[in-house]
Amino acid sequence: MTNAKLGEALRLLGVGEPAVRVYLALLDLAPAPLDAIGEATGLGGEEFAAAYGELADAGLAGTAAEGADGVAPVPPAAGLEILARHRAAELEASRLAVGGAFESFRRRRLAAYDAPLVEVVTGEAVGPRLRQAWASAREQIRQFESPPYFPTPGATDDALATLARGVTQRVIYSRESLEYPGRLSEAIEPAGEAGEQARVLPSVPVKLVIIDEAYALVSLSIREADVHHTMLVVQPCGLLSALVALFEESWRSALPFHGRTTRPGGLPxxxxxxxxxxxxxxxxxxxxxxxxxxxxxxxxxxxxxxxxxxxxxxxxxxxxxxxxxxx
Missing domain, CATH: 1.10.10.10 (Winged helix-like DNA-binding domain superfamily/Winged helix DNA-binding domain)
Incomplete structure (x- = not known):
């Protein structure tokens, strides 16, 4: 290893520049008295003493022989191994310290701000929150769609505008969605013609909208009243991952639905x-x-x-x- 590379390696392992100069001088002159090493480095007395002390503490320098009036370096391979182990131990201690500090911060933040992983939206706030979700999507929307429906003016226009922005929309409709008066012609087919990927199941397990990988909207329906007036907003957590997995598994088993898509074959x-x-x-x-x-x-x-x-x-x-x- 050349002196330049050795010096760089020592600096990367945390050895100060004066101590690097002393170690390189030891390699060139040792065994030699400390005074001779100091003169070769050009360091002042206190600075030299501190630098040599740093090497000795790191296990990179010692006496030339027992009882001898002189010093010598520890061989570079052995010395670097010692430093590397010390550095690794320091890094591990730092990792544990940072991890512990962040966990403490997270607990304090959750306690201080009461940041919920699940937010509850009710009443008239449901419609605007749904429209906000569509507008916020950047890459993909995944949805379980089924009655009952919340009266949201412009919902179909929002879906078409999202598709026009290049956002992928994958929707699994329940059979009831196809049978709901006007839903097929007013919402499902226009979205399909605009590029929505649609599939059908006899029923869906929950009314759900997943926006990118950011959050999910879960509707709590009151079927008897034919409305849904409560919605959960699920932030990134294990529950969101479970909802994504549920959708993907359902998508694999659902039947593709193409609405008015026309293909060759002579069928009107x-x-x-x-x-x-x-x-x-x-x-x-x-x-x-x-x-x-x-x-x-x-x-x-x-x-x-x-x-x-x-x-x-x-x-x-x-x-x-x-x-x-x-x-």
Missing amino acids: PADRRLLWLLAGGASDEAVARELGISRRTLFRRLQILMARLGAANRFQLALQAQRAGWL
């Missing part, structure tokens, strides 16, 4: 919409209502589709429609 858009509604689990009544036709007309169109695909029942119809690229 109205019939494709009919098939998607049935595949999503909507009832015959809900399908007829959304299509604006009677149940008798619905059954007649189903029979035409079944005959076209050679299906004897609805299960075979769904299977053949998927094979034909209609679903």
Whole structure:
């Protein structure tokens, strides 16, 4: 190891510049009397004494031989090993001290400011908080969507504006969402046409909106009153991680829903919409209502589709429609 590299290594390990000069002089001249080493370094008496004392304390210098009037360096490899161990011990002690101090700070901060991991929003504050959440999204929104719905004017416009900003929206709708009067044509299909990724489950476990990785909104519904007037805002914690995992697991098992998406295959858009509604689990009544036709007309169109695909029942119809690229 050259003197320059050795000096840099010593400085990185916490040895002061005067002590580095003394150690390098020891390597060049030792064994030698202390006075000779001091003269070689050009350091004053007190400064030299302090520098040599630093080396001795670090285990890098000692007497040349027992009873001899002279000093010598500890070999560089051994000396650096000693310093490295001391430095590692100091770093570990510092890590523990900093970690303990931060934990103490965190406890004091939570106690002082009562910073909750879950915030409760109620009443008329729910709607504005939902709109604020959509506006704050930067990368991704994940959502479980199901009735009952809070009356939030402009909610569909907010969702479309978020999609236009390039924010990914993945939504899992419950079957009830498809059957809810006007929801399909007024909210679900416009969002799908704007780029929303939608899937369907027979039911969703909770009404949920996850904004990026920042926080989640969980609605507490009162089904009998057909409103939801209480919402939880969950900050980053184990509960938020659990909600994200719940969504991702549900997304994997949900059925893709494309609404009015058109694909090659010669199927009229109205019939494709009919098939998607049935595949999503909507009832015959809900399908007829959304299509604006009677149940008798619905059954007649189903029979035409079944005959076209050679299906004897609805299960075979769904299977053949998927094979034909209609679903």
